[in-house]
Structure formats: structure tokens, C-alpha cells
Amino acid sequence: QKEVEQNSGPLSVPEGAIASLNCTYSDRVSQSFFWYRQYSGKSPELIMSIYSNGDKEDGRFTAQLNKASQYVSLLIRDSQPSDSATYLCAVKEDSGYSTLTFGKGTMLLVSP
Amino acid sequence: NAGVTQTPKFQVLKTGQSMTLQCAQDMNHNSMYWYRQDPGMGLRLIYYSASEGTTDKGEVPNGYNVSRLNKREFSLRLESAAPSQTSVYFCASSIRQGAGETQYFGPGTRLLVL
Numbered sequence: 001q002k003e004v005e006q007n008s009g010p011l012s013v014p015e016g017a018i019a020s021l022n023c024t025y026s027d028r029v030s031q032s033f034f035w036y037r038q039y040s041g042k043s044p045e046l047i048m049s050i051y052s053n054g055d056k057e058d059g060r061f062t063a064q065l066n067k068a069s070q071y072v073s074l075l076i077r078d079s080q081p082s083d084s085a086t087y088l089c090a091v092k093e094d095s096g097y098s099t100l101t102f103g104k105g106t107m108l109l110v111s112p
Numbered sequence: 113n114a115g116v117t118q119t120p121k122f123q124v125l126k127t128g129q130s131m132t133l134q135c136a137q138d139m140n141h142n143s144m145y146w147y148r149q150d151p152g153m154g155l156r157l158i159y160y161s162a163s164e165g166t167t168d169k170g171e172v173p174n175g176y177n178v179s180r181l182n183k184r185e186f187s188l189r190l191e192s193a194a195p196s197q198t199s200v201y202f203c204a205s206s207i208r209q210g211a212g213e214t215q216y217f218g219p220g221t222r223l224l225v226l
Contacts, residue, residue, distance in 0.1 A: 008152075032212040043202055043217040044155070051212055088155065092213065099145070099170065100215060104154035 002027040004103035006089050012109045019076040021106050023089030026070070032092040033065055033072045038105065039085045048074060079110045114138055116218035118203050124224045125193045133188040133221050135203030143206045144186035145170075145215065146178060148199040155202070161186055193225045 003026040013019045021035075032051055036044035050056045050063040050072065062075040072091075076083055086105040092098055119134045137144065146158040157170030161180040175197060177189045186205075190197055203218040 034212075034214075043220050045217070046214055049212050049214065099157055099160055102155040104152065 002030070002091070002101045004089055004091055004101050006087075006103035006106045008104060009107040010109045011106055012111065013079050015079060015081060015110055015112050017079050017110075019079045019083065019108055019110070021074040021076075021087050021089075021108065023072045023074075023103055024070055025072070025089075025091045025101075027091070027093065027101075028067075028070065029093050030070075030091040033063070034090040034092070034100065035061075035063060035072075035074045036088040036090060036102075037085045038088060044088055076108075079108075081110050081112050084108055084110045116203055116205055116216055118201075118218040118221050120221060121219065122222045122224075124226065125190075126226050127194060129193050130189070130191050131193065131223075132190075133201055133203075133223075134185070135187065135218060136185045137203075137205040137216075137218075138184065139205060139207065139216065140183070141205035141207045141216075142183070143213075144180065145204040145206070146176075146186070146188045147202045147204065148172065148197075149202060149220075150199050158188065158201075190223075193223075195225045197223065198225045199223060 005024045035048040038044045048063040050065045056063045060077045064073045088105045089103040090100040116137045142163045145160040147155045159178040164183045201221045204215045206215040
């Protein structure tokens with residue numbers, strides 16, 4: 001049984017600060033990693049994907065992957081109140097056809 | 113280009129009633145998925161269809177059936193609804209992009225079973 005663990009939060013940060021969201025996974029064959037953002041009452045939307053160890057930056061977002069430690073994180077720089085949402089971590093094997101396994105999500109609250 | 117659409121948006125059922133949730137995508141994606149999302153449980157996969165003509169069980173398939181009607185449409189059927197099936201249901205479709213595969217979600221169906 002694959003497991004993806006996230007702290008449920010809420011993680012509270014002031015506007016302009018860096019928000020750090022963490023995710024650990026149990027399955028060592030996981031090869032693809034995704035961060036989805038979900039606003040309350042809305043559907044998940046993809047914000048970042050990462051496949052190789054190291055950092056990947058996209059605007060204010062940076063995903064960090066450490067496969068040896070089975071750890072993936074998302075940093076949000078210059079956090080804005082509009083970033084307040086639940087962030088879902090998802091992992092996927094790349095052996096043949098496989099599906100995503102989602103964590104339960106971390107709620108982020110950015111206060112003005 | 114509407115992406116992934118779902119109908120209905122909201123439904124109330126009585127225990128034992130049946131219903132079908134509809135999902136369609138206009139992105140020419142091969143793979144489609146049905147998830148349920150419950151408070152504290154995250155997104156759990158019910159069924160998926162890797163390609164037209166195939167369907168497979170996910171993590172929580174009991175009490176559900178699916179039909180991949182064609183490449184665009186993937187429906188989820190509750191034959192005899194139970195209060196435990198009260199949830200928000202999301203349909204998704206996906207395409208391989210480079211090294212990975214990106215899933216796009218529909219707006220969801222909120223189902224209440226009394």
C-alpha cells in the first residue's frame with residue numbers, strides 16, 4: 001500500500017513570507033511527483049511537477065525532491081493571501097501504467 | 113475548449129436509489145479517472161480507464177460501476193446509494209507530457225445520500 005504523508009495544518013504564514021510545505025512517500029519506485037492546489041469548494045489544479053532530484057523553480061514556486069530521503073517539498077516565496085488553499089502532494093510510479101497516489105493535503109493560510 | 117465537464121453539480125439521493133454521474137473531456141486524452149474526496153481522507157481513486165475500452169478498479173471501487181462510453185466520456189454509476197457514499201466526486205483526464213503525466217480535474221459533483 002503506497003502512502004503519501006502530509007501535515008494537515010493549517011500552516012499559517014504572514015503575507016510576504018516563505019511558506020514551506022512538505023510531503024513524504026513510502027514507495028521507493030515512485031518517479032513522478034506533483035503538487036496540486038485546491039481552493040475551498042473547487043477542484044485540484046496542477047501547479048508543479050518534478051521528476052529529478054534537486055530543485056525546480058516556476059515563478060514564486062520551488063519544488064524540491066530528494067528521492068534518497070523519499071521527500072518532496074514545495075516552497076512558496078512572497079506568499080499572498082490568494083495562496084491560501086489546500087496543497088495536495090501526489091506521487092506516481094513510472095513502471096508501465098500507474099495511477100497517482102495523493103496525500104491528504106496541507107491547508108495554507110496566508111494572513112494580510 | 114471546456115476541458116473536463118461533470119454533471120450534475122449537486123445531487124441528493126435517498127438510500128437505495130441509483131444514479132449515474134457523467135463526465136466528458138474535449139482534450140483528446142486517453143486516460144480518465146473517478147475520485148471521491150471526503151474530509152480528512154484526501155482524494156481516493158474509485159475507478160480509472162487507461163484507454164478507450166478498458167476500465168480498472170482503484171482504491172475504493174465497492175458500490176460503484178463505470179462505463180467508458182467512448183474516448184470522451186466516462187460515467188460512474190451508483191446502483192444502490194448508501195449514506196457512506198456521500199462525498200464530492202471528481203472526474204479527471206490525463207495526457208503524458210514529457211517525463212510525466214498531468215491530470216486535469218473537472219469541477220466536481222457534490223452528492224448527499226440520506
